[in-house]
Amino acid sequence: MLNIAALSGKIQEAFGALDRHHLNGGQRLAVKYFAVAMILFLAQLLFGLLAAIQFVWPGFLFDLVDFSVNRMVHINAMVVWMLYGFIGSVYWFLEEESGTEIVGLKWGEIAFYVLTGAVVIVVLVYLLIQTGPGNDATRWLVNEGREYIEAPRWADIGIVTVMLVFFYNVAGTFAKGRWSGISGVLTLDLVALAGLYMAGMFYSTNVTVDQYWWWWVIHLWVEATWEVLVGCIMAWSLMKLIGARRRIVQTWLYIEVALMFGSGILGLGHHYFWIGTPDYWFTIGGFFSALEPVPLVAMVVHSIYDAGVHRFRSTxxxxxxxxxxxxxxxxxxxxxxxxxxxxxxxxxxxxxxxxxxxxxxxxxxxxxxxxxxxxxxxxxxxxxxxxxxxxxxxxxxxxxxxxxxxxxxxxxxxxxxxxxxxxxxxxxxxxxxxxxxxxxxxxxxxxxxxxxxxxxxxxxxxxxxxxxxxxxxxxxxxxGETRLALVLEPEEELAAEPTVAVAK
Amino acid sequence: MIRPVELHDFLLSFFASASIIVSGACYALLFAWARLAGRRAVLAWAYAAYALLAASVWLLAETAHFEGYWRVLTGAMLAGYFVAPRAVFRLCSATHAAEHDEQTRSAISRPSQENPP
CATH class of the missing domain: 1.20.120 (Four Helix Bundle (Hemerythrin (Met), subunit A))
Known part of the structure; x- marks a missing residue:
């Protein structure tokens, strides 16, 4: 019979197979995050498909895995696979961007296994136990009951702890190595990422108050902290991919943060229209929601400009x-x-x-x-x-x-x-x-x-x-590919054409 | 307070909202292209897209019963969509200016290296 230690060893061995000697420590950890992200992406689609079938044939899997459960797993898997992708991406570029080794790589590894273990347990509870009586035991162990963030309270605490380990690794590594515009924005964003999640970790019997704070997690995570996190990941990627200059991508990262503050945060108001909040949210929500597409239109101009300048040359x-x-x-x-x-x-x-x-x-x-x-x-x-x-x-x-x-x-x-x-x-x-x-x-x-x-x-x-x-x-x-990649090196300071180098 | 969209204006309201964003993007795209390529004809199409945007904003304001403070939103959308592509283009030019300077310098210096006096 397989014991826990043997199972743990087999899991570590399976993830160990993803390691490659030419990757740095952060990149080896990132590959594990990416592998789980892809599994969760497929799970998201599978459970979404089951829910879609139930819209057409409502009796399908009735009383076994109901629509409410399928939809919950579908959406939770989406949130978690995206987080895994973001965390992996940051770990991927952390050592290169900071110029030093990650300060707490071991903690990062432990946090990965803890988070993955927690995700597996939460999904098994969603599928096998599904519901419980409306009391604290259910809230702590089965399902918190809030749409999109149904994870039980113990898992909430685990998520925040893992985020804090992630924050420690990011902030500590940059503090030990070197800071940059990307790293500064990223570090501040991670404070908000961990902090805002806590807005969904208390409970009020007044449904308006409860929803008011719940939207802080849903809207502000997605339309504020995730947007900035993606901006940081995109900025670094563009330097690698098309040889964009650091000064340019960092300038645009600051502009994005400013636009996000200008429209995204108060755009939160469009979720407050019908939950019992005062009428002024109609005006605030309407006005800032109308401004939210402006950064996207601005992005169109920037894309055209860059396409003209760089002509889509990429690695x-x-x-x-x-x-x-x-x-x-x-x-x-x-x-x-x-x-x-x-x-x-x-x-x-x-x-x-x-x-x-x-x-x-x-x-x-x-x-x-x-x-x-x-x-x-x-x-x-x-x-x-x-x-x-x-x-x-x-x-x-x-x-x-x-x-x-x-x-x-x-x-x-x-x-x-x-x-x-x-x-x-x-x-x-x-x-x-x-x-x-x-x-x-x-x-x-x-x-x-x-x-x-x-x-x-x-x-x-x-x-x-x-x-x-x-x-x-x-x-x-x-x-089996033997040709080496074309590398367009982003340059720290102003230089002539992007350097074309052959990878070693 | 707000006055909801009338039943018979349902489709018009959705259409006007979508048209604001799409024509706003067309205006931005054509404006950037016209400035990059130096084509006045494309600039005319950009302003045509903006005119469509203005008509869509008016249609939305009518169907969604924008009154009082909501009229400010109409003005903000018209001004914002007009100014944003210009502002972003200026920012693009400014952030890439040094890159262009360097490319120009290297283009000037290259022939002299290939054909020494």
Whole structure:
């Protein structure tokens, strides 16, 4: 019989197989985070697919794994895989950016195994125990009951502890080595990342107060701390990928932080429209939500400018492809799909319908999934020994191209299907029927809604196919490649053309 | 307070909101392209996109019953979308200025190295 020590040894051995001698300590740890992130990404899609099937055939897995459980695992897996991706990305560049070894790599390793163990236990409890009586024992051990952050309280404490270890490693390593614009912004952001999560760790019997603080975690994590974290990751990636100059990417990182403070933080108001908060939130939420797309429009100008200056010369075509997908996905998902239903005059009808789900699918994919995937390709390149990932790959790069097509097509298809369902729901259930119980069922049984949910399932299958192909590609890309990568070195100070060097 | 969108204006309201962002992006894209390529014709298309944006803002203001303070939002959107691409282009030019200077310098110095006097 397998004992715990043997199991622990086997797990360590499995992750140890991911190590490569030419990676630094932080990068070896990062690869483990990326591996778990990909597993959780597939889990997210699998449980999303089960939930989508249940919309079409409500009896499917009834009383075994209900829709509420599938949806919870689907969304929690998404949040956690993205966090794993972000943490891995930061560990990946930490030693290079600071110019020194990570101060607490051992603690980082322990935190990784603790977090991964906790995630496994939480998911098993979600699936096997599912619910409990409405008391403290349930809140501490089974499910906290708050949408999107259902993890029981013990896991909450674990997440904050792991975040603090992560913060210690980042701040301590930069303090020991050298600071830069990227590292300064990143360190301050991690304080907010760990701190804001605690806003969701207390409970109030007043549902308005409870929701008020809960949104601090949901909105401010996603539209403030994650945005800045992605900005830091993107800044570093662009230096490696297209040889962008440090001074330029850092300037734009500061601009992004300023724009985020200008619109993203008070954009929080659009979640306060209907939870019992005062009327002034209509104005604050409406005004700052209307400003939130401005940074995205600004991004369009910057992309055109950079495309003109750098002509898309890059060291890693799949990563660049995913960064371009990020630009479009973020603009459409967060900008267009967000603004269409954010003002209170229309949000009155759309709030909490499939319209929100449509916006959520495209914006999370466009803003965060794409960046993580781009970084996975950067990591895969170095993991294979910094091999060639330019335009003429051995198999013509069909796997990365098709996985990108399938994933983008799948997500866009789901988004449009959910948009149709959301429009119908807002119109019939909310506007015509006045949000009555009868109106809810009238909307759910309307042919447009039913057909839209069927199409959502079809495009969900397309998305899963794309993710499976992506996994295959990440495991095989660069294997057997003998050519070394073209490296466009970012330069500290102003110099002439980006230096073209051959990797050693 | 707010006055919700009327039932018959539902689609118009969604369409106007989406059109604001899309035409705003088209204006930004065409403006940047026109300035980079130095094409006046493209600049005219950029202003056409902005005119579409202005019409969309007006449509949204009408369908969503913007009154009183909400009129400020109309002005802020019109001003913000007009100014943002220009401001960002200036920032792009400023942040890349040194890069251009260096490239120009190296382009000037290169022929003299290849053809020594």
């Amino acid at each position: 890693n075509h799949p990563a660049l492809g995913w960064i371009i997908a990020h630009t479009f996905g973020n603009f459409l998902g967060a900008g267009v799909w967000g603004f269409m239903h954010t003002l209170p005059q229309i949000n009155l009808y759309t709030h909490g319908t499939q319209w929100s789900a449509s916006h959520g699918h495209l914006s999370f994919f466009g803003a965060y999934a794409t960046i993580n995937i781009a970084f996975f390709y950067l990591a895969a390149q170095r993991w294979r020994g910094n091999v060639w990932m330019g335009g003429d790959l051995k198999d013509n790069g069909w796997k990365w191209k098709w996985s990108m097509i399938l994933l983008n097509l799948g997500v866009m298809g789901m988004t449009v299907a959910l948009l149709i369902a959301g429009y119908e729901q807002s119109f019939i259930e909310r506007a015509v029927e006045g949000s009555t119980w009868g109106g809810y069922f009238a909307a759910q049984n309307q042919p447009w809604f039913v057909q839209a949910m069927l199409w959502r399932l079809v495009f969900g299958v397309v998305t899963l196919a794309g993710a499976l192909l992506l996994t295959w590609d990440l495991l095989t890309i660069g294997a």
